[in-house]
Amino acid sequence: MAVDLLLGLQWGDEGKGKIVDVFTKKYDIIARFQGGPNAGHTLEFDGHKHVLHTIPSGIFHENTINLVGNGVVIDPVIFKKELDNLAPFKTDYKSSLLISRKAHLILPTHRLLDAASEASKGKAKIGSTLKGIGPTYMDKTGRNGLRVGDLELDGWMDKYRMLADKHETMINFYNVDVQYDLAELEREFFEAIEVLKSLQFIDSENYLQKAQQEGKTILAEGAQGSLLDIDFGTYPFVTSSTTTAAGACTGLGVAPNQIGDAFGIFKAYTTRVGSGPFPTELFDEDGETMGRVGNEFGATTGRARRCGWLDLVALKYAVQVNGITQLIMMKGDVLSGFKTLKVCTAYKYKGEEIKHLPYNIEAENVTPVYTEFKGWKEDLTKMTEASQLPKELNEYIEFLEKELNTPISVVSVGPDRKQTINR
Numbered sequence: 001m002a003v004d005l006l007l008g009l010q011w012g013d014e015g016k017g018k019i020v021d022v023f024t025k026k027y028d029i030i031a032r033f034q035g036g037p038n039a040g041h042t043l044e045f046d047g048h049k050h051v052l053h054t055i056p057s058g059i060f061h062e063n064t065i066n067l068v069g070n071g072v073v074i075d076p077v078i079f080k081k082e083l084d085n086l087a088p089f090k091t092d093y094k095s096s097l098l099i100s101r102k103a104h105l106i107l108p109t110h111r112l113l114d115a116a117s118e119a120s121k122g123k124a125k126i127g128s129t130l131k132g133i134g135p136t137y138m139d140k141t142g143r144n145g146l147r148v149g150d151l152e153l154d155g156w157m158d159k160y161r162m163l164a165d166k167h168e169t170m171i172n173f174y175n176v177d178v179q180y181d182l183a184e185l186e187r188e189f190f191e192a193i194e195v196l197k198s199l200q201f202i203d204s205e206n207y208l209q210k211a212q213q214e215g216k217t218i219l220a221e222g223a224q225g226s227l228l229d230i231d232f233g234t235y236p237f238v239t240s241s242t243t244t245a246a247g248a249c250t251g252l253g254v255a256p257n258q259i260g261d262a263f264g265i266f267k268a269y270t271t272r273v274g275s276g277p278f279p280t281e282l283f284d285e286d287g288e289t290m291g292r293v294g295n296e297f298g299a300t301t302g303r304a305r306r307c308g309w310l311d312l313v314a315l316k317y318a319v320q321v322n323g324i325t326q327l328i329m330m331k332g333d334v335l336s337g338f339k340t341l342k343v344c345t346a347y348k349y350k351g352e353e354i355k356h357l358p359y360n361i362e363a364e365n366v367t368p369v370y371t372e373f374k375g376w377k378e379d380l381t382k383m384t385e386a387s388q389l390p391k392e393l394n395e396y397i398e399f400l401e402k403e404l405n406t407p408i409s410v411v412s413v414g415p416d417r418k419q420t421i422n423r
Helices: 016-026 076-089 108-124 133-141 148-152 156-174 182-196 204-213 245-252 285-293 312-322 391-404
Strands: 003-008 029-032 041-045 048-052 065-068 097-100 200-202 218-221 259-267 270-272 306-308 326-330 340-349 352-354 366-374 408-412 420-422
Touching: 003 016, 003 245, 016 041, 016 218, 016 259, 016 326, 016 408, 016 420, 029 204, 048 076, 065 204, 076 182, 097 204, 108 133, 108 156, 108 182, 148 156, 148 182, 148 200, 156 182, 200 204, 204 218, 204 245, 218 245, 245 259, 259 312, 285 306, 312 340, 312 391, 326 391, 340 391, 366 391, 391 408
Parallel strands: 003 218, 003 259, 029 065, 029 218, 065 097, 097 200, 259 326, 326 408
Antiparallel strands: 041 048, 270 306, 340 352, 340 366, 408 420
């Protein structure tokens, strides 16, 4: 049985958590394959709003296994808080949540190192979430990391101490004022480690291979967006892992020829959190309206998101890099009331008009070229059928489908799982 993928196609915050939750009823296993608590997946149903950072977004469905794969980095403290937040909803996570032994652990000193590194950059900072993600992946590639499976072995505390001591030396090297009480941080960390050890650790690649052989349906859940990919994103303003389709193979142990559908999620406009280039960013009333109506604040950091028109050049690039087979458009309801909509269909790049994503999209090199569309006034949030969508929205969708050469099979018209229309 092939493994399907669900990927964000912009700079994150596309609504992956909601759609995974909506899709879960069709899958036996939901598997996270990269990132860590820098992700914030928001789910709304039955009058409750849930924000997940590491736990897969299928956790609220009975009879669904949720797997944290080897490509994920886990902060035990944040993970424990997520589990605590599940308690009022009687979620049987002890039987439905599995952790790969090969997943790496975020130490308290990883977070301190992250803060010191970012502070040392001054105005050149990259907009890190300060969750210790980058330093943890650095230790992973540097072959120094502490993994979940190490917790089952004798001597893991010695390995921890050696790594933490190394981090403190590195923090001092940055020569910035980072105040901390490591003893207190470690007390919280070791308590959380005991909670983590009460869960099921597995050899996840073997587990998934057997599940495929048994005909189980599997959905691989991405975290950050494709434009934050360490290789194909807007480097250096990116995350530290592979957020594209290739990351599902390395982050779960799934062979490339075992990938089925690749669902790509995008907003009807564009947002970005933190630093980095953003060609279609708006600094006017339209941008303010998008942010206010769309409630554009980061689920992890709380930072206000930058807003702008849909960038079709960047979106087409993400579709091609990921091999997207179906598209899912989010937050079309936020654009209700705009008299005119704009879509960036090309860039003016160093005096030439281009339709591909160039090496550098900083403002001094790129000017967006827009196509305009008539907006719609209708409130989409109460609509339940594709036939109810306004003509102008359908024209907008059909234009995007033609340009991207990929069908838009789902349109989200609100944050609740019920506010989802299949086309």
